[in-house]
Amino acid sequence: MARARAEQQPATGTTLIVMVGLGIAFLLFMAFLNVVKSGNLLNEANLLYAALIFYAGAGALYLGFGVTGTDSYIKFASLATWAGLVANTGAVAHRWYEAGHPPFASLYEMLLSFVWTLAALTLIAEKRYGVKVIGTVTMPVAIVGVVLMQLLRSEVRPLVPALQSTWLHVHVTLAMLAYAACALSFALAMMFLIQDKVKTEVFLAATSIFTVGIYAAILTRFERWGGFNVVAWDAENKTEVFLSRGVRLFVTIPDLGWLMLLVFAAVASPLVLYILARVRKNEGFLNVANRAVFISILLQTLALVFFLLRARDGSYPSLDAEGLYPTALAASPFILSALVGGIFANLLYLLLLWRREDLERLLPDAENLDRITYKTICIAFPLLTLMIAAGAYWANRAWGSYWNWDPKETWAAITWLVYAGYLHMRITRGWRGRRAAYFAILGFAVVMFTFFGVTYLLPGLHAYA
Amino acid sequence: MALSLRSAFRKTWQTLSSIKTGVVLIILVVIFSAAGTVILQRPITDPDDLQRAYSPGMLRFLDATGLSDVFHARWFIALMILVSLSIIAASVQRFPNAWRYFARPYKSPDEGFRRVLPVQAQIPIRDEEQGLGAAERALHHYGFKSERIVRTDSFSLFSEKHRISEMAVYIVHASLLLIFLGGIVDALYGWRGFVMLSPGTSSNHIELKNGSTRALPFSIRCDATGEETYSDGTPKKWWSKLAIVDNGSDALRKEIVVNDPLVYQGVRFYQASYGRTGKLDQLVLTATPADGKGAAQDITLKMDQIVSLDADTKVQVAEFIPDFVVQDGHVYARSNDVVNPAVHLIVSSAKANRVVNVWLPEISGIAENASSPYTFQPKDLKTELFTGLEVSHEPGQWEVWAGVILMAIGLTFVFYVVHTRFWVVPVQDARGQLTLWVGGSVNRNRDAFEATFKKVVEQIQSELKPVSAAAEEKAAASIAR
Numbered sequence: 001m002a003r004a005r006a007e008q009q010p011a012t013g014t015t016l017i018v019m020v021g022l023g024i025a026f027l028l029f030m031a032f033l034n035v036v037k038s039g040n041l042l043n044e045a046n047l048l049y050a051a052l053i054f055y056a057g058a059g060a061l062y063l064g065f066g067v068t069g070t071d072s073y074i075k076f077a078s079l080a081t082w083a084g085l086v087a088n089t090g091a092v093a094h095r096w097y098e099a100g101h102p103p104f105a106s107l108y109e110m111l112l113s114f115v116w117t118l119a120a121l122t123l124i125a126e127k128r129y130g131v132k133v134i135g136t137v138t139m140p141v142a143i144v145g146v147v148l149m150q151l152l153r154s155e156v157r158p159l160v161p162a163l164q165s166t167w168l169h170v171h172v173t174l175a176m177l178a179y180a181a182c183a184l185s186f187a188l189a190m191m192f193l194i195q196d197k198v199k200t201e202v203f204l205a206a207t208s209i210f211t212v213g214i215y216a217a218i219l220t221r222f223e224r225w226g227g228f229n230v231v232a233w234d235a236e237n238k239t240e241v242f243l244s245r246g247v248r249l250f251v252t253i254p255d256l257g258w259l260m261l262l263v264f265a266a267v268a269s270p271l272v273l274y275i276l277a278r279v280r281k282n283e284g285f286l287n288v289a290n291r292a293v294f295i296s297i298l299l300q301t302l303a304l305v306f307f308l309l310r311a312r313d314g315s316y317p318s319l320d321a322e323g324l325y326p327t328a329l330a331a332s333p334f335i336l337s338a339l340v341g342g343i344f345a346n347l348l349y350l351l352l353l354w355r356r357e358d359l360e361r362l363l364p365d366a367e368n369l370d371r372i373t374y375k376t377i378c379i380a381f382p383l384l385t386l387m388i389a390a391g392a393y394w395a396n397r398a399w400g401s402y403w404n405w406d407p408k409e410t411w412a413a414i415t416w417l418v419y420a421g422y423l424h425m426r427i428t429r430g431w432r433g434r435r436a437a438y439f440a441i442l443g444f445a446v447v448m449f450t451f452f453g454v455t456y457l458l459p460g461l462h463a464y465a
Numbered sequence: 466m467a468l469s470l471r472s473a474f475r476k477t478w479q480t481l482s483s484i485k486t487g488v489v490l491i492i493l494v495v496i497f498s499a500a501g502t503v504i505l506q507r508p509i510t511d512p513d514d515l516q517r518a519y520s521p522g523m524l525r526f527l528d529a530t531g532l533s534d535v536f537h538a539r540w541f542i543a544l545m546i547l548v549s550l551s552i553i554a555a556s557v558q559r560f561p562n563a564w565r566y567f568a569r570p571y572k573s574p575d576e577g578f579r580r581v582l583p584v585q586a587q588i589p590i591r592d593e594e595q596g597l598g599a600a601e602r603a604l605h606h607y608g609f610k611s612e613r614i615v616r617t618d619s620f621s622l623f624s625e626k627h628r629i630s631e632m633a634v635y636i637v638h639a640s641l642l643l644i645f646l647g648g649i650v651d652a653l654y655g656w657r658g659f660v661m662l663s664p665g666t667s668s669n670h671i672e673l674k675n676g677s678t679r680a681l682p683f684s685i686r687c688d689a690t691g692e693e694t695y696s697d698g699t700p701k702k703w704w705s706k707l708a709i710v711d712n713g714s715d716a717l718r719k720e721i722v723v724n725d726p727l728v729y730q731g732v733r734f735y736q737a738s739y740g741r742t743g744k745l746d747q748l749v750l751t752a753t754p755a756d757g758k759g760a761a762q763d764i765t766l767k768m769d770q771i772v773s774l775d776a777d778t779k780v781q782v783a784e785f786i787p788d789f790v791v792q793d794g795h796v797y798a799r800s801n802d803v804v805n806p807a808v809h810l811i812v813s814s815a816k817a818n819r820v821v822n823v824w825l826p827e828i829s830g831i832a833e834n835a836s837s838p839y840t841f842q843p844k845d846l847k848t849e850l851f852t853g854l855e856v857s858h859e860p861g862q863w864e865v866w867a868g869v870i871l872m873a874i875g876l877t878f879v880f881y882v883v884h885t886r887f888w889v890v891p892v893q894d895a896r897g898q899l900t901l902w903v904g905g906s907v908n909r910n911r912d913a914f915e916a917t918f919k920k921v922v923e924q925i926q927s928e929l930k931p932v933s934a935a936a937e938e939k940a941a942a943s944i945a946r
Contacts, residue, residue: 165724371912378880385876389869397724400657400735400857402865403648405536406509407502414495421491428484454502 044098047091048112052146054084055119059139063351065132065362074132078123081135084142085119092116104172108149113172115145117180125184129372133362136351137187140344148337167394174390178383179447185376186444188369189437194359195366196434200352201274201286204293207349208271211296214342215264218335221250221257223319228256230311232318233331240331243320251316251325256306263303266296267342290353297346304339311335370433373440374426381419388412411450418443481547482554490548497544501535508534508674542652549645556638567631572623573614574888574904584915585904586922590929593891596901597622600889603924607917609887622889630884630908636875643868650861657857660734662687663742663849667710671856683711685734688718690852692739703739705852731858738853743787743801744768748808749845750825752780755838763844766810777816778838784809787848794830803848812837884908887921901925 061077092112095103103109122138125131193203221229229250232241241249270289277285311332315324329336352359363369391412396402403409422439425431431439480486504527505518515524515533524533531538571578579585590596597613597620604611604624611624658671658679667686671679688706695701702722709717709729719727726735745768752774753761764772764780771781788800789807796807810823824832825843834840890902903922907914 167724382873382876382880385872389873392869393866394724396859396862397726398735400726400733400737400855401859402862405501405506410498410502414498417491417495421488424484424487 044091044094047087047094048146048149050087051084051091051115052143054080054087055115055139055142055146058084058135059143062133062135062139063347065136077135077139078126081119081123081139085116085123088112088116088119102169102173104169104176110172110176111145111149113176114180115142115149117176118142118145118183121180121184125372129364131188131191131364131369131372133191133359134184134187137190137348138183141183144337144340144344147340148333165394165397167390167397171387171390171394174383174387178380178387179451181376181380181383182444182447185373185380185440188373188376189440189444191363192366192369192373192437193434194352194356195363195369196437198434200356201277201289203349203352204270204286204289205274207293207345208267208274210345211267211300211342212264212271214338215260215267218260218338219257219264221335222260223252223257226255226258226261227252228260229253230316230327230335231331232325233328235326235328241325249318249320249325251318251327253310253314253316253327256310259303259306263296263299266292266299270296293346293349293353297343297350300339300343300346304343307335307339366433370436373437377419377422377440377443381416381423384412384416384419388416407454408450411446411454415443415446415450418446478554478558481551482558484555487548487551487555490544490551493544494548497535497541500532501541504532504535506534506536508537545645549642552638552641556635560635563631563635567628570623570625570628570886572612572888573616573619573621574890579890579892579902579904582904582906584906584911584918585902586918587894587900587902588922588926588929590891590899590901592899593620596891596899596929597889599928600901600903600925602928603921604887604889606924607921609885611887611889619890621891622887624887624889626885627878627882628884630878630882633875633878633882637872637879640868640871640875643871644865647861647864647866647868650864651859652861655857655859655861657855659737660685660854660856661851662690662705662854663744663851664689667708681732683709683716683729685854686710687852690739690850703736703852705736705739705854707734707854731860733857733859735855735857736852737855740851740853741803741848742851743798743803744849745782745785745808746847746849747845748782748785748843748847751842751844752839753842755840774812774839778812778814780810780812780839782808783811783822791828791830796824796828796831803846806846808843810841812839814838883910883914885914885917 058077058080061073061080065071065073065077092103095109095112099105099109103112118138119142122135122142125134223229229252232249232251233239234241243249270292273285273289273292277283277289308329311327312329313326315326317323318325364372388409391409392402395404395409418439422431422436422443425439426436505515507515507528519527527533531540535541574582588596590599600622601611604622609624609626611622614621614623656671656673656679658673660668660671662668662685664687667684669681669684671681673679686708688708690705691703692700693702693704704720704722706720707718707727708715709727711729717727717729721727721734721736723736726733728734748766750764750766751761752764759775762774764774766772766780766782768782768785771779773779784796784807786796786798786807786809787803788798788805790797790799790805796809799805807828808825810825812821812823813819821833821837822831823834823837823841825841827834884907886906888902888904890904892900892902894900903925905914905918905921
């Protein structure tokens with residue numbers, strides 16, 4: 001059985017690379033169209049496209065390295081990352097010049113800076129700590145970031161008075177650095193778990209739970225008769241449509257809900273099979289579960305394609321108002337990133353499933369990874385502290401109070417507490433290895449919630465970010 | 466009884482100081498803070514919005530438990546106090562040990578210590594002085610100063626760097642307590658309020674958040690205020706020229722903008738809002754003589770200001786109503802927003818000894834516009850500006866900032882400054898050979914240290930070699946002689 005699977009591997013690996021390669025070609029084509037349309041080669045959008053293509057190329061090569069273990073891939077992947085970083089730096093500089101302030105004022109600008117930091121840290125981790133395959137995780141995150149940027153409002157908008165402060169820039173710079181360090185510690189903790197001989201099926205369960213969570217969240221938008229609700233989009237003003245203050249207008253895309261429901265069943269099946277395998281103590285179920293993962297990836301891709309086709313543009317009826325209202329991808333950045341994130345997580349699992357031995361051979365040993373994870377958190381924690389302090393100082397100058405308990409502040413404090421907990425357990429209780437790795441993963445989950453979740457789910461003063 | 470009380474106290478103390486309690490408290494703080502961000506909170510959210518969001522029963526429950534205002538609820542404050550106590554207890558319990566370590570460094574290692582120290586090496590030497598000298602030079606080469614420790618029965622070398630690192634954790638904990646202290650001071654003695662001023666007016670009464678008013682020992686005067694906008698109309702800058710009037714004279718003047726407040730005697734004035742009041746600033750009218758003789762003229766009127774139209778006729782503004790409504794022959798103001806303004810003018814002529822009430826727009830029943838010697842066309846209307854100032858007094862903020870700086874220093878020491886120690890002791894090994902025992906220890910980052918230690922040992926060996934070679938030569942020379 002094992003041998004049969006081993007023979008199967010190269011073919012599947014090639015398929016993956018070919019698929020990614022086709023994606024790059026498609027993106028190149030899009031970039032070309034964009035250049036033709038704008039007639040200007042070196043504007044921000046083009047630089048960003050260039051960065052995207054290079055990052056995508058790097059991601060593909062890192063993935064290829066992960067799959068085949070061909071060492072020469074890594075060299076080219078590094079080069080592509082460098083090229084992407086150069087283009088990204090150009091985009092940041094262009095933005096900075098155009099806006100007259102460092103690019104930290106909107107979600108778009110912060111993503112721009114975040115992706116830049118992530119790419120820079122990837123290269124540092126690779127060159128300085130020899131964590132070669134780190135790009136397998138960070139590059140797809142960078143790609144998702146750049147894709148998300150295409151959807152967000154990107155025009156330079158003047159700063160409202162409250163945002164005109166050096167302390168804001170200090171605050172956001174520190175936040176980006178801290179979050180990027182947290183992202184790195186997450187990736188390292190995952191790699192540690194691989195090196196620490198955590199069973200592959202545990203990753204299966206984790207990936208499935210993550211994906212099931214994604215689709216459960218997506219299905220909150222399920223509407224009667226299989227419809228699927230998305231926010232209406234006002235293309236002219238580039239903003240969501242509001243019924244009243246804070247109440248968004250939803251439009252219903254018919255039948256898309258059924259597809260999401262089907263995919264939910266597909267992503268839930270590996271989890272169910274995993275539980276069956278555990279309960280019945282029958283390894284056979286796990287093989288079926290792995291196949292179910294493969295099927296679920298295909299279905300998820302289908303869901304993504306249909307979502308892209310139907311929500312990209314078009315007008316749909318709404319339950320709350322008469323007539324048809326247009327929507328656009330920009331109205332649903334979180335559904336989109338959730339869909340992409342689900343596929344990405346499952347692909348990473350497949351990579352692990354098929355190429356675990358190669359990964360183990362190529363990654364630094366567990367002890368080293370554990371130490372580097374700790375070191376990145378040692379960098380992230382002071383940065384988090386200073387970020388909160390700079391934010392408090394700015395709030396004190398702008399609003400007359402250094403602490404308002406608004407959701408973003410509170411969640412920043414929670415993030416800080418989680419990492420403080422990690423450090424205490426590690427230093428005083430000597431938590432090493434697995435428990436520390438799980439803690440690092442939890443910390444990053446909280447960071448992600450603070451960064452994305454709070455902005456879109458919870459109300460507060462931090463309306464600009 | 467007293468004994469059991471004491472043991473109960475000790476038990477509480479032990480529980481408080483344990484790391485487990487600390488972690489449980491951290492988890493509780495996390496859970497309740499998270500709840501405070503998910504549940505709509507009282508002071509910020511509109512009461513109507515709250516009622517819309519939750520059922521009456523639910524709202525009663527939230528209010529009763531304090532979940533609708535988590536961060537000001539008593540139990541949350543109690544929780545924060547418990548966290549502080551836990552930090553204090555944990556620090557106090559561990560501090561004496563650390564302090565002993567810090568104040569009385571362990572300089573001459575005994576045999577037991579030498580046996581168990583994980584990082585150590587042994588180098589054969591010929592005599593004590595030669596070995597210690599080489600070690601001294603090697604350590605100096607790597608930037609360590611060493612001191613000779615002379616005991617009655619031994620002779621050794623001790624060297625260390627960054628002993629302060631042992632205290633770093635306490636610095637961080639102290640800084641956290643300092644920040645909490647600042648927060649408590651502000652909660653007890655601080656206040657926040659609001660004051661609205663029009664240019665030319667002054668006030669010493671601040672409306673506090675809780676609805677009461679606070680009188681300041683000085684007053685604040687607004688001399689001017691204004692707004693600058695970007696070309697697309699979004700606000701770019703709000704500014705106000707303020708002056709502090711203390712004991713009848715201007716004590717301080719400053720132009721404030723958002724992000725740059727005025728501070729006087731610990732009270733800070735922030736630019737918070739800006740707008741127009743419903744009060745008239747100036748009104749420009751075109752006045753045309755009703756009989757058609759004479760030219761039309763533009764006049765500018767302010768409240769209570771009398772303007773002559775000709776030698777005989779004068780006009781003044783009697784009333785300005787920003788948003789008027791007529792009911793039962795009377796004019797009322799519906800709001801202070803300038804959406805539907807009406808002006809009451811009084812046109813008087815001295816010769817005829819006649820007064821005419823003119824209303825713009827003409828309100829039937831009360832306006833006497835038809836008998837006015839002039840007709841008026843409104844041309845421009847400006848209402849008074851106001852500047853909204855957020856006022857706050859936070860006596861605890863200096864503790865907070867001091868705490869932040871202290872924490873930055875503490876964290877730097879915790880993560881990046883390592884207490885490094887070296888001991889060098891000449892000993893006889895099991896076979897009676899004289900060797901130099903070299904031991905090293907760090908309080909963190911041991912892997913990096915092991916590399917350094919290896920280098921130091923190699924350096925000692927290389928320091929030993931030329932000396933021994935030279936000594937042999939000397940010995941050989943003396944024999945030859």
